[in-house]
Amino acid sequence: xxxxxxxEGPSAIMREINASIGFDKRLWRHDIEASRVHIAMLAxxxxxxxxxxxxxxxxxxxxxxxxxxxxxxEDAALEDIHMHVEARLAELIGPxxxxxRTARSRNDQVATDFRLWVRDAIDVAEQGLAALQRAxxxxxxxxxxxxxPGFTHLQSAQPVTLGHHLMAxxxxxxxxxxxxxxxxxxxxxxxxxxxxLAGTGFPVDREAVALALDFDRPTANxxxxxxxxxxxxxxxxxxxxxxxxxSRLAEELVLWASQPFGFVxxxxxxxxxxxxxxxxxxxxxxxLVRGHSGRIIGALTALSxxxxxxxxxxxxxxxxxxxxxxxxxxxxxxxxAAMAGMIETVSFDAARMRAAAETGHATAxxxxxxxxxxxxVPFREAHHITGRAVRLADERGVPLWELxxxxxxxxxxxxxxxxxxxxxxDASVKSRKSFGGTAPGQVRKRIExxxxxxxxxx
Numbered sequence: 001x002x003x004x005x006x007x008e009g010p011s012a013i014m015r016e017i018n019a020s021i022g023f024d025k026r027l028w029r030h031d032i033e034a035s036r037v038h039i040a041m042l043a044x045x046x047x048x049x050x051x052x053x054x055x056x057x058x059x060x061x062x063x064x065x066x067x068x069x070x071x072x073x074e075d076a077a078l079e080d081i082h083m084h085v086e087a088r089l090a091e092l093i094g095p096x097x098x099x100x101r102t103a104r105s106r107n108d109q110v111a112t113d114f115r116l117w118v119r120d121a122i123d124v125a126e127q128g129l130a131a132l133q134r135a136x137x138x139x140x141x142x143x144x145x146x147x148x149p150g151f152t153h154l155q156s157a158q159p160v161t162l163g164h165h166l167m168a169x170x171x172x173x174x175x176x177x178x179x180x181x182x183x184x185x186x187x188x189x190x191x192x193x194x195x196x197l198a199g200t201g202f203p204v205d206r207e208a209v210a211l212a213l214d215f216d217r218p219t220a221n222x223x224x225x226x227x228x229x230x231x232x233x234x235x236x237x238x239x240x241x242x243x244x245x246x247s248r249l250a251e252e253l254v255l256w257a258s259q260p261f262g263f264v265x266x267x268x269x270x271x272x273x274x275x276x277x278x279x280x281x282x283x284x285x286x287x288l289v290r291g292h293s294g295r296i297i298g299a300l301t302a303l304s305x306x307x308x309x310x311x312x313x314x315x316x317x318x319x320x321x322x323x324x325x326x327x328x329x330x331x332x333x334x335x336x337a338a339m340a341g342m343i344e345t346v347s348f349d350a351a352r353m354r355a356a357a358e359t360g361h362a363t364a365x366x367x368x369x370x371x372x373x374x375x376x377v378p379f380r381e382a383h384h385i386t387g388r389a390v391r392l393a394d395e396r397g398v399p400l401w402e403l404x405x406x407x408x409x410x411x412x413x414x415x416x417x418x419x420x421x422x423x424x425x426d427a428s429v430k431s432r433k434s435f436g437g438t439a440p441g442q443v444r445k446r447i448e449x450x451x452x453x454x455x456x457x458x
Contacts, residue, residue, distance in 0.1 A: 019076040020319050026326060027081050028067045030116035032060050034109065034192060035085065037212040039100055047103065047202050052096040059092040060085075080319075082106050082113075103204050105196035107226040107314045112192040114322065116213065118235050121329045122184045125239065128336030129177050130454060133170050135343040137450045140166040144447065145440045147425050148263070148353035149362055156360030159425040162348060164438040167446055172245040174453075179238040187231030190215035194222035197313035227313040229303065232325050236300040239328045243293035246335050250286040253342060257283045262352045267345035270338065285338050292331040299324035357425045361390045361400045366422045366431065367415075375414040385412045 036057055043053035063085055066072055078084050083106075089097040143162035150160035190210035193200060199222040206218035219225035256263035266283050274280035302324045306317055364386050371382035388411045393400045396407075401423035408415040421427055433439045436446070451458050 015076045018079055018316075020080045020322070021074050021076065021078065021084060023323050023326060024081045024110075025071070025074070025084070026322075027110075027113045027117055028085070029064070030113040030120075031081050031085055031109070032064050032067075034112045034116065034213060035100060036060055037209055038104055038192060040212070041205050041209050042099070042102055042202075044208070045203055045205055047204070048099045052099050055093045055096050056089065056100050059089045059097065062092055063088050080106070080110075082109050103195065103200040103202040104192065105194075105226070107196050108191045108194040108222075111194070111226050111228070112190060112213070114229075115187055115189075115191065115215075115231055118187065118231055118325065119184060121325070122180045122235060122238075124329070124333055125180050125242070125336070126177060128333055128340070129173050129180070129242070132336055132340040132343065133173050133177075133450070134454055134456060135340045136166050136170045136173070137447055137454065137456065139343055139346075139348075140164075140170070140443065141447050143348060143350075144443045146348065146350045146353060147357050147429055149357040149360065150438070156356070156362045158365055159357045159362050159428045160432075160438040161429055161440060161443055162350075162353060163440070163443045163447070166343075167443060167450070169245065169249050170450055172248075173242070176238065176242040176245060179241060180235075183231065183234035183238050185216075186234060188216045189219045189225075190217070191219050191225035191228075193218060194225040197223055197226050223313045227310070227315075227318070229307055229318065229321050232321055233300070233303060233307070235325060236296075236303060236328055239332045240293075240297045240300045243296040243332060243335065246339055247290045247293035249339060250290040253286040253346070254283050254290070257281075257286075261356075263349055263356070265347040265349070266342060267347070269345060270342045285342055289335045289338055292335050296328045296331050299328040354425070358399055361393060363400055363423050363425060363428045364390050366428045367400065367419060370419050370422050371412070371414065374416070374418060377412075377414065385415075 039048065039053045039056045039060075042048040043050050063072065066088070072084055072088050074084065075087075078087050086097060086100065089100065140163040143166065146162040147159050148162045148165065149156045150158050150165070190206070190213055192209050192213070193204045193206035210216070210218045219228075253264060253266065255261055257266055266281075266286070270283075270285040272282045272284040274282065303321055306320055310317060367389060368379065368382040368386040371377040371385060372379050377385070389400060389403065389408060392407060392411065393403055396403070401420060405415070405417060405420075408419065422431060430439055433442060436442065448458060450456075
């Protein structure tokens with residue numbers, strides 16, 4: 001490739017460290033697509049004869065067919081997917097293949113190919129997120145009135161509905177989708193035509209190339225275009241945030257599937273057994289989703305550290321940009337699919353959830369609120385009164401709402417019979433009617449809005 005300058009070839013170690021074909025062959029579709037558009041533009045601009053352009057396009061079609069049916073033999077001496085395509089093209093059509101290199105460098109070529117690949121990866125993530133959202137909304141609708149404990153510090157805090165809890169993850173994924181959409185819009189500029197770093201002296205039509213590849217516009221600075229990997233970092237940042245959300249949901253499924261909780265039973269399809277303990281039913285799919293989040297975050301860290309000290313324009317370090325992104329894409333796609341499957345097939349134990357919601361005096365805040373609302377007690381004083389009522393309930397070994405009225409009035413005479421209308425978990429849940437609250441009516445309103453966004457028939 002650079003034999004005119006070098007008298008000797010690279011050593012075997014140099015060939016091995018320099019080669020990226022083992023992983024960047026994933027870009028073959030995008031490389032061929034961009035090459036087709038590039039040669040068509042060169043012919044339209046009169047830079048390359050139409051006959052040569054036709055031969056190149058026909059050769060690229062043959063190479064695409066070869067990759068579809070098994071690939072092209074790999075040679076570390078050819079380094080990457082770009083040179084493999086070019087070398088195979090030369091074998092098929094002869095010297096005319098060399099004209100494809102006109103007004104193009106591998107620097108702007110790989111920047112273009114990689115953007116096209118990441119753009120497709122974002123579209124895949126978007127589909128996976130939407131599928132998981134649909135699963136969450138469907139199960140939330142089933143469980144809009146199912147009472148369960150809401151936690152802070154993993155301690156019973158206030159009763160909520162399971163539908164409300166599941167819809168919290170819908171909201172997280174909604175933000176994830178917006179981050180991916182923002183990343184896609186920001187990256188949708190075409191580097192092709194920037195050449196090595198300074199642009200090209202040929203009369204290329206960069207706008208036509210960008211349009212043909214479905215970019216919004218060409219990049220505005222050739223130095224930035226070939227050295228920018230913000231689009232890959234944006235993808236990894238969005239993927240990492242999404243992986244964090246999936247990990248939180250996975251952790252809850254792991255906890256809820258344990259015997260002390262017993263809130264859920266994961267389906268056989270997403271559980272495993274033990275090689276020695278016949279009774280075991282392990283939530284391995286959820287645990288692996290939780291584990292994959294660490295690797296996805298690690299991919300973001302890896303590429304961030306690679307890019308942090310690079311001067312303009314291209315440096316060979318940037319060859320290591322793809323493997324972290326490829327790994328994160330694979331892990332995220334699998335995690336989204338696994339989580340959607342788990343949510344679709346999990347069984348909820350409503351009775352166990354309700355029983356848990358009835359422990360821990362989770363309606364104590366409702367007593368304090370009643371005192372504020374009905375007896376006009378300042379909230380801080382109401383808080384202290386309620387604390388004494390909780391202590392009394394603990395001493396008697398009963399839930400707060402089973403304390404008799406005279407016992408409550410011995411703590412504060414302002415407590416009246418009407419307090420029992422708010423002290424049960426059901427009453428507590430139904431009272432939380434503020435926008436975004438856990439009351440079944442509010443949950444259903446949010447579900448209906450989500451179904452419209454997701455295109456689900458109501």
